[in-house]
Amino acid sequence: MTNIWITVAVITGIATVLALLLTLADAFIADYGERRIKINKEKELVVEGGSTLLSSLVSNQLFIPSACGGKGSCGYCKCKVNSGGGPVLATELSYLSESDIKNNVRLSCQVKVKEDMEIEVPEELFNVKQFKAAVEISKDVTPKIKFLRLKITDGQEIKFKAGQYIQLIAPPYPGNQEEVYRAYSLASYTGNLSFIDLVIGYVEGGLLTTYVHKHLSVGDNVAFNGPYGDFYLQDTDAEVVLVAVGTGMAPILSILYELKNKGINRKATFFFGARTIDDLFMLEEMSMFERELPNFKFIPTLSKPQPEDNWQGEVGRVTDAMQKHLKADSNQEAYLCGSAPMINSTVEMLKKKGIPEDKIYYDKFD
Amino acid sequence: MPEINPFVIFFAAIFTSNMILSNFLGMCSFIAVSKEIKTSLGLGQAVTFVLTGTTVINYLIYHYLLVPFSLEYLRFIVFIITIAAFVQLVEMIVERYLPNLYYSLGIFLPLITVNCAILGVSLFMVIRSYSFVQSIAFGIGSGLGWTLAIVAMAGIRQKLKKAPIPKGLQGPGITLIITGLMALAFIGFSGIVRIQ
Structure with missing residues (x-):
């Protein structure tokens, strides 16, 4: 019995002395004022x-x-x-x-x-702030994509450029023990200072997308910080070529609102890629833009149209539609948003068409 | 056990009982950090310093605390705690007061906490019943031996960058083979002195 006590005492003694030394060192030596x-x-x-x-x-x-x-x-x-x-x-x-x-x-x-x-x-970065917000709208725009409107509740205003992104923070939830954050592009108009729109796809096993799709409902409180990013609409008069697939539409929406609400009359074409007709979304907004913006054209293209869809539009990848409809012009700027393979092949194509590389702006998903 | 001259232990620890090349201890940082002569020299110095320091501390703790209470069997855990605390303390002090040394050597200190050569030296010292002076000689010698091995390896690896090495052998593979060859070469020293 005494043996046990001695062992415990010796080990405790050594550990205490060392812990004390380290604590003192931390307080005095590692104190940089x-x-x-x-x-x-x-x-x-x-x-x-x-x-x-x-x-x-x-x-x-x-x-x-x-x-x-x-x-x-x-x-x-x-x-x-x-x-x-x-x-x-x-x-x-x-x-x-x-x-x-x-x-x-x-x-x-x-x-x-x-x-x-x-x-x-x-x-x-001085503009980057932490915001508290509440979910105002949450709706499924396709079977796998949710549209979220977050109303800022802490009285701050968000100032951003069309195309920039925020980081949405997911608190721990059942199935995920630590706080995670992921980047999402802002889909709303830059003039709306009190709320933001996000377009979030569901990724199997994705920590944040699972949170948004399975755990978040209207009225819930969330937090995000931003805006970030150097992908935004440049202040020129060049023709705008917009290219996106899936949720990559988000920053493009913001750019289109910018053109419409600020009365910027630049020629613009939006190539949007999806798999089937079910994966298309925001079609009402697109036809609204086509009505309001005299020089805007929306060209959706489906890679796998189903026979029952009776699809009349473009078939194939976005690059196929661009090959067909995009006329090269020396005064063009391209804005791309989507997965890495899509961005890489589109950049290749645009360069072949003669758009200089420094006029191609993109936001690549990982 | 006959009393061995500390100088003999010192030289034996460098050449014939080299920590890396005859005991194969401390391999992890040996392989990871032996890409540049400069950084490996920095790591070698840090190892030498920590080895000497921890050997002294562990000697005192073992002989004046563990042996009187006949708690020798606790030496593993006690040595490990002491080494970890010592390394952390040294890191704090160096970071604060010797910034230049910190940038060249200090960033390696966390790597050394888990270097088994350090624990190995403390345990060998106990197993071989070294005296205090012998232990210090053994600590310094082992550190220098470790430095010698890692710097030699870094020198070879700097040359290797220009050599056509088969893809599967690049990096750790070829390093381990060279380590083996270096160990063979070091057997050549074994006739000079021998300690067990």
């Missing part, structure tokens, strides 16, 4: 030193995109650290290109705030 982060030479944050740049910025409501949550495995949280970041760490190297390193680009989840820093982030 207050540090200043100067952002884009204008804004200044005062933060508690010692934690990573990413978490310091996020806790000050500056939302740098990060898909992996700071584990250093996605490489999204890049920002320019002009001073105070120390040398590039071995853990960052695989995500930084040579020109990144030359330009002081770092992974903000790996850089720790130990001294005063000067950093640069894209200006639009």
